[in-house]
Amino acid sequence: MKSPPLAWPVALLYGSLRLGARLPLSLLHAFGALLGRLLWRIPGRTRRIIDRNLSLVLTQDGTQTRHARCREAAIETGKSFCEIAKIWGSDPADALALIRETRGEALFHEALAAGRGLIVAAPHLGCWELLNYWLASRTPLAILYRAPRHDFVEPLLLKVRGALPVEQVRAEGAGVRTLYKRLSAGGVVGILPDQQPRAGEGVAAPFFGVPAATMVLLPRLAQRTGACVLYSFVERLPRGAGFRLHFLPAPAELMDPDLERACAALNRGVEDCVQLAFAQYQWSYKRWPTQLVDELLAARGRG
Secondary structure, eight states: OOOOOOOHHHHHHHHHHHHHTTSOHHHHHHHHHHHHHHHHHSOSHHHHHHHHHHHHHOTTSOHHHHHHHHHHHHHHHHHHHHHHHHHHSSOHHHHHTTEEEEESHHHHHHHHHHTSOEEEEOOSBBOHHHHHHHHHTTSOEEEEEOOOSSGGGHHHHHHHHTSSSEEEEESSHHHHHHHHHHHHTTOEEEEOTTOOOOTTSEEEEEETTEEEEEESHHHHHHHHHOOEEEEEEEEEOGGGOOEEEEEEEOOGGGGOSSHHHHHHHHHHHHHHHHTTSGGGBOTTSOOSOHHHHHHHHHHTTOO
16 A cells, blocks of 8 residues: 655654664663653653553552552553654664564464464554564555544554555455455454454453453454464563564454354453563553443552
């Protein structure tokens, strides 16, 4: 897909990304760690969401331990902000050279060889933008995305994600039909399985033991096309040493015709990934509605 021209503020941002990409990853991660510490020290939206999310999830941890893990999550959030310059601002080959190790890659090649289509479920974990590059460098790929809140940002996303041949399809009717066609023809698509569904388009399923609105699209795609599903994420290595790519099999119950059971399995697959790099999950993402969080924390005496 040819990206549309960039408005001058977005072109300026893209130029800044290109400049930032000249810095070593270790320095970008050091800047990011500093930013994350500031995010945790200064009361604000990011700190509030991380603290409330992990208060729901880390029910067995004491306050001191939980706050230490929240701080670690904030630091990893800062790193994710800064490393994007290295991914989006570099040539794809240079960005891909930062992947030092792969685990479970045989699962990916086996799924391709089966020829029945492959859905790569990529949670908000680690450096998912680098995963797009890795997949597109090995197979034709379509990725589902939700249009950004501000229209002027979309051309930037199309440009940087289209550095390799990737078909980027919006999460709307025509885009979903494109995914069905791709999978039915044995193709590969990438979906964020923990993307918050629109009102009325999901079901409630447990995520770390707490009911969360969960997309039904991915299980339906898999069941109706017979495609294989793999989970994948790119883990950030310590001290800017690079990244480690993971592939994990999906829970078998993802193919259950009961959508509530299938979505519970979808979330378990995300949890399996998160447990491998807990702090690198996007805990600053509002996975649960504010009212539910308030009610649960009040019931536990942590409101």
